[in-house]
Each structure stands twice: as structure tokens, then as C-alpha cells.
Amino acid sequence: MHSPKPNPEARSDDWPSELYRVLKAADVQQMSYVPDAGHSQLIRMFSADRDVTTNVLTTEEEGIAIAAGAWLGGQRSVLLMQSSGVGNCINMLSLSAIGRFPLLMLVTMRGEWAEFNPWQVPMKPRDAAIAGGDRPEGDAGGDGGGSGRDGRVGRFARLRVRPADRGPDRAAPDRQEEVVISMSVPSQLDRRAAVAALLKNRGDTLVVSGLGSPTYDLHSVGDHDGNFYLWGAMGGAALIGLGLAQAQPGKRVLALTGDGEQLMGIGGLATIGVARPRNLDIVVIDNQHFGETGMQASHTGRGVDLTAIAAACGFAATATLRTLEEVQHLATQIAELAGGPRLFVIKVLAENRPRSLPSRDAVFIKNRFRAHLGFAAA
Numbered sequence: 001m002h003s004p005k006p007n008p009e010a011r012s013d014d015w016p017s018e019l020y021r022v023l024k025a026a027d028v029q030q031m032s033y034v035p036d037a038g039h040s041q042l043i044r045m046f047s048a049d050r051d052v053t054t055n056v057l058t059t060e061e062e063g064i065a066i067a068a069g070a071w072l073g074g075q076r077s078v079l080l081m082q083s084s085g086v087g088n089c090i091n092m093l094s095l096s097a098i099g100r101f102p103l104l105m106l107v108t109m110r111g112e113w114a115e116f117n118p119w120q121v122p123m124k125p126r127d128a129a130i131a132g133g134d135r136p137e138g139d140a141g142g143d144g145g146g147s148g149r150d151g152r153v154g155r156f157a158r159l160r161v162r163p164a165d166r167g168p169d170r171a172a173p174d175r176q177e178e179v180v181i182s183m184s185v186p187s188q189l190d191r192r193a194a195v196a197a198l199l200k201n202r203g204d205t206l207v208v209s210g211l212g213s214p215t216y217d218l219h220s221v222g223d224h225d226g227n228f229y230l231w232g233a234m235g236g237a238a239l240i241g242l243g244l245a246q247a248q249p250g251k252r253v254l255a256l257t258g259d260g261e262q263l264m265g266i267g268g269l270a271t272i273g274v275a276r277p278r279n280l281d282i283v284v285i286d287n288q289h290f291g292e293t294g295m296q297a298s299h300t301g302r303g304v305d306l307t308a309i310a311a312a313c314g315f316a317a318t319a320t321l322r323t324l325e326e327v328q329h330l331a332t333q334i335a336e337l338a339g340g341p342r343l344f345v346i347k348v349l350a351e352n353r354p355r356s357l358p359s360r361d362a363v364f365i366k367n368r369f370r371a372h373l374g375f376a377a378a
Helices: 012-025 037-047 061-072 083-099 191-198 213-221 237-247 259-264 267-275 306-312 324-333 362-372
Strands: 028-033 053-056 076-082 105-108 206-209 227-229 253-258 280-286 317-321 342-347
Touching: 012 037, 028 037, 028 061, 028 237, 037 053, 037 076, 037 105, 053 061, 053 237, 053 267, 061 076, 061 083, 061 237, 061 267, 061 362, 076 083, 083 105, 083 362, 191 213, 191 280, 191 324, 191 342, 206 213, 206 237, 213 227, 213 253, 213 280, 227 362, 237 253, 237 259, 237 267, 237 280, 253 259, 259 280, 259 306, 267 306, 280 306, 306 317, 306 342, 317 324
Parallel strands: 028 053, 028 076, 076 105, 206 227, 206 253, 253 280, 280 342, 317 342
Antiparallel strands: none
């Protein structure tokens, strides 16, 4: 498809309208954004368009995972953000790079001339603010001992030197309250048995698995063209599921993840709750530990309740399952249409099972998944 040529008669101050026209002509059907004044007009135009699905994000990297899910499901998307948010995307950009997912990010720039906030300088390796080199003249920690200014030289802000005659800071009062950590009772449920029961009659359900054990669990049940395995981009499984569910509203989508992986993408639960896809379920295989890194206790083993968080984010249904019978019952309901997204936590025994390893070729996994839905490899 050839993109339309820009209109030379378009006013320079009406670039959002021109950009909207180009994106619509290119068949962009999903738009994700972090609120940004520079993109405010474009955000309003897309939000008013009933043919475009819009997602407001809690942080920028969520949009990269959603865009990948949209492409898996056959739709094009665009991600709007401000330059100060690009740094939030480093981990999730590995998903697009390794899997060669198309990714269109429109970034408004901060830190240019007349920028009042020195923390908003553009994120470029050559900037001394990032790389730590090319410091302005004067003391590195203050204003050089007499500039008479506010500590800024050129584009860089520097900390003031603590006056030598200033007295010591007073210590904060000792805290007397007692911190109580609630430790959940460990489950005895085998994770492989739970996942096998959950997917015994999966039908045409599309499954996205999170980094680590959830991917091994899914593959152990049997490889499937409708599986998209994550080997990186930790925290992205549920959000890829969101983009996929929005692109394929006629199919059930299951994000199979772990407690550590979902904790890293905790803000995504708010994004999913607001989006309210009726065909997305998130199942968290929760062993209350970070199994891949030495079995350190995770937050869910210290009282954090993911179902309560999901409920507060507006999920249509949440539940914690502890027995195989409960999982088997859930499996009979997983294909039913819901009033919104659902999240289920399955508490399992904290153990590392032998790894069942799917392909680590992200491009192959992506193309196979798209072919399963009838889309050409790309």
C-alpha cells in the first residue's frame, strides 16, 4: 500500500489533521497514547473515530506490547507519546526488534529552545545529561562558586553546593509502627497439571504466554499454531493479549502469565480495565516466587492480591483458584463471552519443573501465529 502524499497546501499549524488523514488512509485501526499536550488534537480526532480503537496507557511501553498484539491479530496501529517517555520503552522495544513487528511511534519533542524544565532534554546518547560527559565549566556539583545564576549553564542544570555554614539535617523521628507482612499459605497444586486442565478443550482460543515458566507450561501441553510465546519483554503478555483481543473481537484470547511477569506489568491492568475487552482472560500461574532467578519470594507471597487489584481496575470477574477441581470448572467457562476482561489467579506449588522449550525464533512464532489467522507472513 502506498501512503498518500502530504498536502502541500495544508497549514503547518494543522499538522494533526494532515497526519490523521494519512494514518486513516494507511488503514490504522488502533491508537494508543499517554496523555500529551503536543498530541492533544490528534488524540481527540482518533478518540471520536468509531472505526479506531483507542487505548489510554499508564506508561509508554504498554503501547509497544499492544501494537504487537494488534499486528498478530491483523491490524495496524500507532503509538503517541512525548520524548520524555521514550526511555520507558527500552525493555519492551526488544519485542519489536527481535520479532520484527511493525511499530509506528509518533513522538513530540521536549527539551528544545525555550524549554523551562532541564529534565526534559531530548534522550540522545551525546547529551551530557545522559552520557555524563562534556560538562559545562565550573564545579560539577554546583554553579561554579559565583555565577550569580540559578545553577544552569546552557542547556544543563546543576545542583547547588550545600553551604558550608549550614547545620546538620535533623533526623526524622523514629517510626514506632509495626510492619506486618501477610504470607499466603503455599499451594500444593502442580502447575503443569493446572495448565493442562485449563487448556484441555481450548478450541480456537488464542494464547499468549509470558516469559519463563508460563511459556514452558504452555508448550508442555502441546505446541499450537495459535500460541504466541514470549522469551523477553517481561510484563507484556497481558497487553499483547489486549491488542490481539481488540484486533480479533470474535475470538477468545487468553494471556497465560506468572506472578512476577504480571507484577512487572501491573499498570497494564488499569489500561485493560479501561479498555474493557469482552474476549480477554488473564490467567496468572502464581507460585509466589521468582522461579527463574533463584526462587526469591515475590510480592504475591507477601500479601499482594492481584485479583483485588484487577477488581479495582474494573475487571468483570476475578477469582483465586487453589484446587484442580476449581481449574477444571474454570476451563468449562473460559470460552464464554464475558461482560469485560477477567483475571484468574491459580496458586501453584513453588517448584521449577523441567523446561519444555518452544522455538526461540520470534519471527517464526509471529509469522506462524498470523498464518493461523489467515494473514500473510511479514
